[in-house]
Amino acid sequence: MQYKAPRGTADILPEEQKYWRYIEQKALEQCRRYGYQRLDTPVFEDAGLFTRSIGEGTDIVTKEMYIFDDRSDNRLALRPEGTAPICRAYVEHGMGSLTQPVKLFYLANIFRYERPQAGRYREHHQFGCEAIGESDPAIDAEVVTMAWSFFASLGLNGLMLKLNSIGCKACRPAYLERLREYYISYSDRLCPDCKVRMEKNTLRLLDCKQPSCHGIAEAAPRSADHLCKECNDHFTAVRKYLNLAGVPFEVSHRLVRGLDYYTRTVFEIQPPGEGAQTSVGGGGRYDGLIEEIGGKPTPSIGFGTGIERIVLNLKAQSVPIPPVSGQDVFIAYRGDDAKTEAVRLAAILRSGGIGTILAFGDRSLKAQMRQADGSGCAYVAIIGDDELQTKSVTLRTMGTGEQQSVLWDNLVSVFKSLQLH
RNA sequence: GUGAGUGUAGCCCAGAGGCCUAAGGCGUCAGGUUGUGGCCCUGAAGAUCGAGGGUUCAAAUCCCUCCACUCACCCCA
Structure with missing residues (x-):
């Protein structure tokens, strides 16, 4: 790479x-x-x-x-x-x-x-x-x-x-002086890092992670007392x-x-x-x-x-995190005329504030349905020859598998009444 | 800057000198008759085995170097 x-x-x-x-x-x-x-x-x-x-x-x-x-x-x-x-x-x-x-x-x-x-x-x-x-x-x-x-x-x-x-x-300066004096008396027992801290950053001596330094730090003069x-x-x-x-x-x-x-x-x-x-x-x-x-x-x-x-x-801690809201409807189509209508309907739905995913690539309806399932959309609108005749879509509810026919002109209002995400 | 561990398909990983023309799972794609997902079944695509060098008749497997990632120290959120 x-x-x-x-x-x-x-x-x-x-x-x-x-x-x-x-x-x-x-x-x-x-x-x-x-x-x-x-x-x-x-x-x-x-x-x-x-x-x-x-x-x-x-x-x-x-x-x-x-x-x-x-x-x-x-x-x-x-x-x-x-x-x-x-x-x-x-x-x-x-x-x-x-x-x-x-x-x-x-x-x-x-x-x-x-x-x-x-x-x-x-x-x-x-x-x-x-x-x-x-x-x-x-x-x-x-x-x-x-x-x-x-x-x-x-x-x-x-x-x-x-x-x-x-x-x-x-x-603080007086306290740091006290602290340094205290640590000097233990200097032979300190870890190498702490020896550096004595010069460079005296306060940091107190939170050394080395177990050997814990006791010394625990018994050290306390800033709150000074x-x-x-x-x-x-x-x-x-x-x-x-x-x-x-x-x-x-x-x-x-x-x-x-x-x-x-x-x-x-x-x-x-x-x-x-x-x-x-x-x-x-x-x-x-x-x-x-x-x-x-x-x-x-x-x-x-x-x-x-x-x-x-x-x-x-x-x-496996804290439950709410998912980010997804899309509402997936539009699947069969045939060129239906595709033209699908593109038009997608634009209308989106203008109406409906999250819409459009299928691409003229793949089989089965493939489109699989994609729809993976997309997380709650609904799929299917357009084929029958729907073109009646100026409607077959609206499938993915959770239940129920289907209904919805006229193109009613699509946006139907979705608005569905209480999406 | 120091130390340890690990590097095999998009992801998780098997393989530890020749039977590797590199296995499996997930994911992806296609199909399971004519317009329909999730489960199941079948198939396909996808890997110069981190890079370079060496040893060997033979290296994903052994050795060296480098690089990257991970974890820890230092330090910090």
Whole structure:
């Protein structure tokens, strides 16, 4: 085969579409209920937007971005995440002068140059929400609640909501210092990766997957115990509101998030079962991000979810997915004159809003019926010599095999009265 | 970037040195008398056995290289 979809990308085939439509529809419904408006941004942005916001030292920036110069030597990157572009649009369009918070959502494809594996692709899709311009802990709780109810509405079971606070730029440095000191005393017992993390990304030490590091991480100083008064009050309030909303969360002091811009509230939604991907969605507060990319200081919080991972979980749990609605009637014909009439009737039916599939290729009626059966149409309209005489079709109900004669002039109105799909 | 596993028709797969002129199932197409689907029956099309090289009288089967896919690590949705 000469051409294949690039590594880590995938075609979403017709038989897969029902999952995607289902998820989109649930996402749209949650956004309506919570008051989020859609904002679509370009697939590529100035690369600097991401290096600045995500963090110069993160893997996403250092080795996973699809980055390129265009013909005018602009350094561009395919978006490796969804939050920074939304924030850029917020700043660019002066949304800071609107009533705050501004609540936006996106459904977008995301690109990261990684080795693909289950639930991880070079192009994947995210549904995400951002509530920009509000520091009230009540909105943290609302965002978390929305994410949670989105997953609940999908019909997924056994999900876990993990919550933590990682402080702000005032209190985090001191905590990180404590953490580093703690880890130094165990440095000889750490896995090789963790030795690197000590220098590169101290917080990440906490969620190491190696069993040998679990005990050390479990006993490590907890960020929630080292918050400044403001952050502590905030975290306390978030938990209070979440309890009020009836959201079953679990505080996890080992929950950290990968991107540099997070502050205070962070959360993650974890699917049940084994597997590499430990998260189907997550988010947090990013109070410094908008200022970092050139806006005024603007407290914000949001979350993102991976559509492919949701599909994986829907399949794993065999969640029933409604089929996408199909066609209503298949037109079969016998002979040239009948074919002419079939073409004419198909046009009339479609103009009348009836989903119509027309047979092609002058194949035998048996072959046409087989095709009709496979097409999922509930009805087949057959035209042959007899029907031409009476200006009618033989309308067969595939489920029951019953047939009736319907005049051409009455076809559309008959179908309209049949309560299709 | 690292490690392991797998590559045979559109899909699932049998075959593990000669009996392979590569089997079966699904799907596709055609037929089972003259205008009718689903079940059943019959038949047909469809495979340079991932690519290249090597060993051998003989390779889908053994060896090497490459490529791709899958899973895991790193990281993340």
